Amino acid sequence: MSQEQEAAGVGLQVSADIAERKLSGPERAAVLLLALGEEYGRPIWEGLDDIEVRQVSSAMASLGPITPAMLEELFVDFLKRLSTNGALTGNVDVTERLLNSFLPGERVELIMEEIRGPAxxxxxxxxxxxxxxxxxxxxxxxxxxxxxxxxxxxxxxxxxxxxxxxxxxxxxxxxxxxxxxxxxxxxxxxxxxxxxxxxxxxxxxxxSRRDSHEIMAEIFNNFDRQTEVRFLSSLEEDNRESAERIRNLMFTFEDLLKLDAASCQTLLRNVEKDKLALALKGANEIAMEFFTSNMSQRAAKMLQEDMEALGPVRLREVDEAQSAMVAKAKELATSGDIEINKKKGEDDLVY
Missing domain, CATH: 1.10.220.30 (Flagellar motor switch protein FliG, alpha-alpha superhelical domain)
Structure with missing residues (x-):
């Protein structure tokens, strides 16, 4: 028997000893990438994320021998999935490539940023x-x-x-x-x-997508007063509910703490004493200190007594009283009696 015949005989014996087995998902990917080689497999490797690279690499390292029958079965299945009558798989990269074929790049970037989630x-x-x-x-x-x-x-x-x-x-x-x-x-x-x-x-x-009304409220907060009124008035004609939600989100009870001393004192003079006591019943220490610092000592003491006299109150009643204070602040701002600072710290003064 020639050396070539002996080698062929050994090869046949080895193939016979290899057991046919079902491949897991990572193993199937590993076999396919091994078969494609470095040149044709590179684009696929580059499209995998870190976790997928580790999964496929780990499967590849422990893969062992693959029979021709196993390889043929894998390729046939792969081709079936690529055909129009087979299954299609959607993922982030496929979606991005498809969108880039007919949408501007900036718009695609915004869409994909939302889909991908955190950076x-x-x-x-x-x-x-x-x-x-x-x-x-x-x-x-x-x-x-x-x-x-x-x-x-x-x-x-x-x-x-x-x-x-x-x-x-x-x-x-x-x-x-x-x-x-x-x-x-x-x-x-x-x-x-x-x-x-x-x-x-x-x-x-x-x-984790943000409410669209919250986003619009932040945009409206950066309008000048005339533009804000113009847009809200127009929106109110078409969709009163959305306009009201945006208006409520634009300025909250916590935002009252940004009032200057003169504006805060004007607001306090225009809020009924029982409503003020109820609103501050649910306020934190920072809010209490802010409002009482803009009162006389006598008025602050009377407020404290009124709050204690209220006893336990419903959270809903506190929210309504705080909303009433916010509404009064907006009303006074519209009439020019107070000035509301909507900026988030950029224009605040540091002493």
């Missing part, structure tokens, strides 16, 4: 850009160890804000877990990342 090169950077209230609301239902892993990987200042929003018992347990934590095993970290990506990030853009 960041990897999962932990993205989580650091998620509002702490949203992240805390998700994590409160997770195991303390999972929370500890997440908070140990994101920015410390963000971790602190999230931790402060958890209930005391859970937060303390998380702190203990973080103190005892040493190095995190790669497979555990990978599972946490995958869970966050599937269960949290994929739904985040839907759950």
């Amino acid at each position: 960041g090169r990897n999962m932990w950077e993205k989580l650091s850009n998620v509002p702490e209230s949203v992240l805390a609301n998700y994590l409160k239902n997770e195991y303390p160890q999972t929370i500890a892993v997440v908070l140990s990987k994101i920015q410390p200042e963000h971790s602190a804000r999230v931790l402060a929003l958890l209930n005391d018992e859970l937060a303390l347990e998380v702190v203990h877990r973080m103190l005892k934590m040493e190095s995190i095993q790669k497979d555990i970290l990978r599972k946490v990342e995958q869970t966050l990506r599937i269960e949290f990030m994929s739904n985040l853009s839907q759950t």
